[in-house]
Amino acid sequence: MPHEARITRFAPSPTGLLHLGHAFSALIAAGRGDTFLLRLEDIDTARCKPAFEGSIYDDLRWLGLTWPSPVWRQSDRLYHYTSALARLSAMGLTYPCRCSRADIRAALSAPQEGAPIGPDGPLYPGTCRNRTMADAQPTDAIRLDIARASALTGPVTFTDTGPGYSQRVHQMTPSDMAHSIGDIVLARRDIGTSYHIAVVVDDAAQGITEVTRGADLFAATFIHVLLQRLLALPTPAYHHHRLIRDDEGKRLAKRDAARAIRSYRDAGATPSDIRDLLNLPSAP
Numbered sequence: 001m002p003h004e005a006r007i008t009r010f011a012p013s014p015t016g017l018l019h020l021g022h023a024f025s026a027l028i029a030a031g032r033g034d035t036f037l038l039r040l041e042d043i044d045t046a047r048c049k050p051a052f053e054g055s056i057y058d059d060l061r062w063l064g065l066t067w068p069s070p071v072w073r074q075s076d077r078l079y080h081y082t083s084a085l086a087r088l089s090a091m092g093l094t095y096p097c098r099c100s101r102a103d104i105r106a107a108l109s110a111p112q113e114g115a116p117i118g119p120d121g122p123l124y125p126g127t128c129r130n131r132t133m134a135d136a137q138p139t140d141a142i143r144l145d146i147a148r149a150s151a152l153t154g155p156v157t158f159t160d161t162g163p164g165y166s167q168r169v170h171q172m173t174p175s176d177m178a179h180s181i182g183d184i185v186l187a188r189r190d191i192g193t194s195y196h197i198a199v200v201v202d203d204a205a206q207g208i209t210e211v212t213r214g215a216d217l218f219a220a221t222f223i224h225v226l227l228q229r230l231l232a233l234p235t236p237a238y239h240h241h242r243l244i245r246d247d248e249g250k251r252l253a254k255r256d257a258a259r260a261i262r263s264y265r266d267a268g269a270t271p272s273d274i275r276d277l278l279n280l281p282s283a284p
Contacts, residue, residue, distance in 0.1 A: 007209045008033030010060075011199070013041045014052035017260040018059045021214065021244040021251070024278045028241050029212035030065050037206055038067040043074045043081075043191050043198055059261040063271050064283050072206065074198050081193040084201050084231055085142065085186055089133050093149045093230070094186060096140035097128040116179070119219040123182030142187035146226075150174035153229040156222050161210065162240040172222045184223055200224050204233040212239045216251065244278065 010026040012018065018026075030036040038060065042048040060067075074081075088094050099107075107125040116123045129145065136142070150156065150173075157171045172180070187193050203211060203224075211221075218240045228235045243251050246259065264274060272282060 004209070005035060006033045007035045007037065007207050008212050009037040009039055009203070009206065009208055010065075010212075011039040011041050011202075012056055013044065013047075014049060014056055015044065015047040016052055017055055017262050019244075019259040019261065020264075020274070020278065021259075023059075023063060023261055023274055024244050024280070025213060025241065026060060026065060027063065027275070027278070027280055028239070032210060032212060032239060036065065036067055037072075037208070038065075039072045039074075039202060039206070041074050041195065041198065043078070043193055043195075045075060045191070048075075055262060059265070062261070062265060063274065072202065074202065077198070077202065078193060080201050080205070081197045082187075084197055084227075085193065088144065088149075088186065088227075088230060089142075091152075091230070093145050093152075094133060094142050095129055095131050095145060096133060096136035097124075097131075097143045097183075097185070098137070098140050099124075099127050103127065116182075118180060118182045118184070119217075119223060120182075120184050123179075124184075126183060129183065139189055141185050141189045143183045144186050146181055146183050147174070147178045149226060149230060150177040153226060156225045156229070158221055158225045158235060158238055160218075160221075160238050160240055162215070162238070164215070164242060170221075177222065177226065180219070181223060196220070196223050196227060200227045200231070200233060203236060204228070204231075208236050210237045210239055212241065214243050214251075215240045216243060 008029040010029045012022055040053060040056070042053070085094070104122060104124060107127055108122050124143065128143070155171050155173050156177065157169060159169055161168070184196060185194055186197050221238050225235050245251055261274070275282060
């Protein structure tokens, strides 16, 4: 039986220097695929810088990774994201939202509301849910009506191949989606799209067979599988790996310059040293 090509990817945002956590994710993804793709998630143009993009290429090549050209940039693919959003809107699953973060915090401070936390932060209380897309203004965000959407698809299921999970198949019911995920933003008012839409559209377009990423994005995977089903896109396997943390147990962030790959390089470290720090086997 012929071997099915495995296509994996690493999709950083050029908003800072890569750190040990990025190196871990990229090396894991590259090791699990027959084809390894690099993609730049640069829709947040206000924070993305050419210098950081250049450092991504340099650091990954230094680690011994290679990838096909050209590298996809999300900023070049906005039409595809707006088309996907228009399809969801035509299904009656979206609504415009004028609420600011302060508005949401104020609504959630009411005792009867509570403040449950979802993948994108506090669950939106539904203030604008009765608005229609015909009422949308340029300053509005666009949200997904999660209850309507999940009622169409039924339970959302995906397979996880990552370590540390007692089960391989994970499922969330429509009721769970409403209470644990909430009405997520599909298009930010400042960039016209969102990570959720872009990553789903691009993974399908590039034929990704397994999405490799940190365990902090596990809950967001239910959003992505829901969108895949609504948009009639294939669902890849998922591999959620452990997070790399600092000495205090906090997840690494780009502001942690001491853990940047560039800092280790400047201090004379080798790619093998990085693999040793990450408890990864030596490169073949």
